[in-house]
Amino acid sequence: MEQENYNRLNVSLDELGFNSENVSKTWKKRKEYYNEDGIRVFTAKNLGAERRRREKHISRLYILRSLIPNITKMTKDSVITDAITYTKRLQYEVDTLTQELHALEEKENLEERAEPKIAEYSAAEDLNNWGIQEEVQVENIGENKLWIKIIIEKNTGRFMKLMETMNSLGIEIIEANVTTIKGAYLIVTSIKGISFDVHQAKHLLADIIKSI
Amino acid sequence: MPMSSGSGDKQDMHDQTGCFDPNTMDEGIENSQKDYNTNNNNINLEEDFKPSVEEELSYHNPQHLEDVSTYTNGFTPSPIDIEQQNLGLNIGGSYNNSSNNDMDNHLANEVYQNSTWDPSVQDMDYINHQEHHQLSEQQYQQFVETQNHNQSYNPSSILDPSYSSPDLLNLLRLPRCSASSLLTTPSNICLTNPTQKAPNFHSSMSFLGDLPIGSSDNTSGSSVLYDPLFPLNLPPQPPALRELFQSLPNGYSMPTSSRNGSLFGGGDEMEGDGDMGVLEFNRVTASVGKGRGKATKHFATEKQRREQLNGKYKILRSLIPNPTKVDRASVVGDAIEYIRELIRTVNELKLLVEKKRHGRDMCKRLKTEDDAAESCNIKPFGDPDGNIRTSWLQRKSKDSEVDVRIIDDDVTIKLFQRRKVNCLLFVSKVLDELQLELHHVAGGHVGEYCSFLFNSKVTEGSSVYASAIANRVIDVLDTQYAAGVPHTSRL
Numbered sequence: 108m109e110q111e112n113y114n115r116l117n118v119s120l121d122e123l124g125f126n127s128e129n130v131s132k133t134w135k136k137r138k139e140y141y142n143e144d145g146i147r148v149f150t151a152k153n154l155g156a157e158r159r160r161r162e163k164h165i166s167r168l169y170i171l172r173s174l175i176p177n178i179t180k181m182t183k184d185s186v187i188t189d190a191i192t193y194t195k196r197l198q199y200e201v202d203t204l205t206q207e208l209h210a211l212e213e214k215e216n217l218e219e220r221a222e223p224k225i226a227e228y229s230a231a232e233d234l235n236n237w238g239i240q241e242e243v244q245v246e247n248i249g250e251n252k253l254w255i256k257i258i259i260e261k262n263t264g265r266f267m268k269l270m271e272t273m274n275s276l277g278i279e280i281i282e283a284n285v286t287t288i289k290g291a292y293l294i295v296t297s298i299k300g301i302s303f304d305v306h307q308a309k310h311l312l313a314d315i316i317k318s319i
Numbered sequence: 320m321p322m323s324s325g326s327g328d329k330q331d332m333h334d335q336t337g338c339f340d341p342n343t344m345d346e347g348i349e350n351s352q353k354d355y356n357t358n359n360n361n362i363n364l365e366e367d368f369k370p371s372v373e374e375e376l377s378y379h380n381p382q383h384l385e386d387v388s389t390y391t392n393g394f395t396p397s398p399i400d401i402e403q404q405n406l407g408l409n410i411g412g413s414y415n416n417s418s419n420n421d422m423d424n425h426l427a428n429e430v431y432q433n434s435t436w437d438p439s440v441q442d443m444d445y446i447n448h449q450e451h452h453q454l455s456e457q458q459y460q461q462f463v464e465t466q467n468h469n470q471s472y473n474p475s476s477i478l479d480p481s482y483s484s485p486d487l488l489n490l491l492r493l494p495r496c497s498a499s500s501l502l503t504t505p506s507n508i509c510l511t512n513p514t515q516k517a518p519n520f521h522s523s524m525s526f527l528g529d530l531p532i533g534s535s536d537n538t539s540g541s542s543v544l545y546d547p548l549f550p551l552n553l554p555p556q557p558p559a560l561r562e563l564f565q566s567l568p569n570g571y572s573m574p575t576s577s578r579n580g581s582l583f584g585g586g587d588e589m590e591g592d593g594d595m596g597v598l599e600f601n602r603v604t605a606s607v608g609k610g611r612g613k614a615t616k617h618f619a620t621e622k623q624r625r626e627q628l629n630g631k632y633k634i635l636r637s638l639i640p641n642p643t644k645v646d647r648a649s650v651v652g653d654a655i656e657y658i659r660e661l662i663r664t665v666n667e668l669k670l671l672v673e674k675k676r677h678g679r680d681m682c683k684r685l686k687t688e689d690d691a692a693e694s695c696n697i698k699p700f701g702d703p704d705g706n707i708r709t710s711w712l713q714r715k716s717k718d719s720e721v722d723v724r725i726i727d728d729d730v731t732i733k734l735f736q737r738r739k740v741n742c743l744l745f746v747s748k749v750l751d752e753l754q755l756e757l758h759h760v761a762g763g764h765v766g767e768y769c770s771f772l773f774n775s776k777v778t779e780g781s782s783v784y785a786s787a788i789a790n791r792v793i794d795v796l797d798t799q800y801a802a803g804v805p806h807t808s809r810l
Binding site for chain 2: 165167183185197198201204207230263284285
């Protein structure tokens with residue numbers, strides 16, 4: 108009897124708390140019957156799942172409550188209400204901080220232009236210092252697939268230009284692995300889409316590198 | 320029993336179904352006011368609403384006006400007036416009774432004592448509950464008034480058109496019907512058990528809208544409810560009043576022993592409705608009939624409360640970017656993640672702003688000492704307060720996922736896209752625009768998907784932040800996905 112009452116209690120709580128979108132689904136799961144007192148009660152067909160779903164929901168509500176700094180009432184409704192206000196407040200803070208950051212950046216840009224620019228890092232120097240040579244290596248790894256290794260001097264935007272050029276030639280990159288060290292890019296890719304042989308590809312790439 | 324001239328209107332109003340029109344109610348009160356005045360009673364609507372239960376109860380005993388008059392100021396209402404009065408009670412009619420205070424306190428004590436009633440009588444059928452909560456409504460009104468003596472009770476709030484609801488009217492109709500059919504002797508003190516009342520009430524229900532002046536045989540049961548000697552009675556009024564007390568506002572402790580207590584665990588919380596008295600009452604009545612079917616529980620305010628809660632869930636969902644599922648649990652889950660992300664973003668931005676300010680200050684300070692060009696190059700090692708800027712964001716769109724992690728200067732971007740678009744190119748473009756130096760790239764196409772990882776460094780002096788990166792990347796991916804067609808091999 109106690110268990111039954113407990114089930115009834117939970118079900119009735121759930122009844123009142125049902126999301127309107129879920130109502131149709133859950134009403135189907137219910138079956139109505141008359142218990143021994145002749146009272147109409149509702150139970151759910153799959154009580155275990157219902158309970159688990161409810162507990163999942165409630166535990167998440169607790170987590171939400173823990174995130175929010177000032178909670179006055181410990182009810183379900185107030186958690187949601189406080190969450191809404193807190194989220195809005197945070198969004199507002201993000202906006203104001205972003206604007207502030209932009210303003211500061213603008214100021215800084217204006218100021219910097221008046222000053223001499225910092226000496227740029229010279230990649231070419233590094234290459235020479237470390238004896239790294241620019242190189243292109245191409246291998247055939249399957250029908251229409253090539254394996255490419257490129258070492259080039261690292262300059263801003265160079266990789267992007269390489270990609271652009273390759274794309275415009277219709278080269279599809281299957282996989283890519285890029286790393287930088289001491290002023291050089293090491294680019295290892297597998298490509299497909301060009302029906303060149305190894306030598307032709309090598310020349311093509313060398314031309315590309317010169318152009319970027 | 321003299322029928323007042325205005326009774327015709329009230330009769331019409333009683334026959335109305337569903338809609339509670341406060342204007343007619345006002346009118347009705349005015350009419351009954353005339354009656355009262357003719358009966359040499361000073362009833363002032365502007366006064367504070369403090370009825371005594373005896374008076375209320377006496378309104379339902381048209382047959383025994385002599386006895387009634389001993390308790391009141393010679394007030395002789397008609398049955399319709401009584402019903403009107405009853406309604407008037409609920410919508411703020413006020414009555415002048417010199418013996419108010421004494422009776423109030425006495426009744427309050429009585430009512431309070433009765434809170435330990437036997438809960439086993441909760442299982443009654445619907446009509447009994449209607450009966451009970453009608454009484455409890457009166458008692459509750461009484462109780463609220465006595466306890467909240469100085470609290471300003473604004474009767475006009477009930478007259479707010481937006482407040483009224485058909486359910487409430489239906490509730491109020493019942494006592495009208497039953498009152499008109501009640502014929503009791505004041506001396507008829509009977510402690511009937513609830514079940515016995517049922518047939519009486521049933522028969523009284525049949526007199527819907529009637530004005531029975533002649534005697535009926537439904538005496539004993541109803542008398543318990545509307546007996547002017549109520550304070551001396553101890554009728555078993557279990558569930559409704561218990562819930563009443565459990566849902567009382569203003570510092571009264573809420574015993575959650577009963578199941579209803581937990582049902583209205585947040586009972587002192589008022590859902591945006593200023594009128595405490597009747598709203599609380601309605602919540603009580605919603606709990607009455609617990610264990611019944613669904614129909615009896617759905618009173619107006621309970622539905623309102625549910626709808627409000629659903630509305631709040633919708634609002635929460637609207638705040639969250641990219642909500643996936645509609646159900647409540649996932650809304651809450653998404654909200655949790657989003658709030659955490661917002662907190663991280665706020666911290667990151669605060670740190671960036673601090674850095675900027677500090678960096679500029681340092682620059683200016685050093686300028687005065689050393690060479691301008693070199694000193695501005697120097698970035699303070701770590702932050703003044705020792706915090707390293709960290710950030711982590713995830714953005715998901717229909718076909719792409721982006722994960723951005725920033726630790727100090729290093730930005731790690733992971734992306735995952737469902738369709739094969741030339742993402743490597745576009746993302747590297749974005750990185751250039753954002754002034755991120757590419758340090759490492761790894762990834763490739765796997766079947767239908769492409770997955771890449773970018774390690775980059777933030778250029779000195781740039782104050783790009785995580786959400787900016789993430790948003791840009793995902794925008795690019797989405798637009799390219801929408802617009803672009805994968806390049807076919809032409810060569």
